[in-house]
Amino acid sequence: MTNVAVVGAGAMGEAIVSGMLQNGWDPADVVLAVRREDHAAALRERYGVEVTDAVTAAARGDVVLIGVKPYDVAGVLAEIGPHLRPSALVASLAVGLSTSVLESALPDGTAVARVMPNTPAQVGAGVSVISAGSHCDEEQAGRIEAIMGSVGTVVRVPESLQDAAGAISGSGPAYVFLVVEALVEAGVHLGLPRTTSTELVVQTLLGSAQLAAQTGDHPAVLRERVTSPGGTTAAGLRALEDRGVRAAFLAAAEAARDRSRAIGG
Incomplete structure (x- = not known):
């Protein structure tokens, strides 16, 4: 087993630790570092792992996950x-920070990787985008893939595509939740009780995602199967197209990508 240190066990760091332990990792092979003692005590009780300071944790890790905010990474x-x-392999979960920036802040030759997970990792259904740095070999890349695979799907991309991938999968849950919120409110406006509208919307999105994943069919094909000529769905889709829904999503993705670049710059 690989010894894994998680420096900054916030919501995402804790989700990764939880997923690792649920997938057979030994608590003795995991060490966390957090600042607040009350948080440390809660983590020890919840997971049975060692929680210590950043230096002690990092010194033990074959893989060191950095789970702090981007502006705190350099100091850590x-x-x-x-x-x-x-x-050791140092893997940053911070948005925007390139592997070259990480390498320049560490001793020469240190292997690094850039990882962008998303919040569904908290329920084991995340997707993590990984890019290896110049000193990260295939074995080390495999280690971080195994760790992130404990909380969902792993996709490896060239680092030049990291900002774009993060704009889709990293920020994507927020777009989806906005769609959920909007559809729930639409149902309420149409007279549905809020609880009923929420159940209908959440299950519809869940089922639609499963259908797309399991069939592998192009989303346009799946959409067409729901859309009868001159029917209710066609009327609804026309209203969305008239209001530029595709352009709005493109603009959102471009804005998120550009913001990631700005943070890294």
Whole structure:
């Protein structure tokens, strides 16, 4: 087993730890680092893992996950860098920060990877986009893929596509939740009780996603199967197209990509 250190066990870091343990990782192979003692005590009780300071945790890790905010990453790397194992892989979960930025903040030759997970990882249904740095070999890349695979699907992309991928999968849940919210409100306006509207919307999105995943059919084909000529769905789709729904999603994705680039820059 690989020893894994998680520095900054917020919601995402904790979700990863939970997924690892549920998939057979030994708690003895996992060590966390958090700042607040009350949080540390809760994590120890919940998962039976060691919770300590950042330097001690990082020194133990074959893989060191950095789960702090982007503006805190440089300080954490400066703190833990001198104490890393020579063969350690440092993987950042922070948006926007390139592998070259990570490498420049660590001792020469340190292997790094850039990882963008998303919040459905909290229920084991996430997708993580991974890009390896210049010193990260295939074995090390496989380690981080195994870790992130414990909370969902893993997709490896060239780093040049990381900002774009993050704009879709990293920010995507927020777009989906906005659609859920909007459809629930639409149902309420049409006279449905809120609880009924919510159940209908959530199950419809869940079922539609499963249908797309299991059939592998193009979404346009699946959409056409729902859309009878001159029917109710056709009328609804026309209203969405008239209001530029496709252009709105494209604009949202471009804005998220550009913001990721700005954070990294």
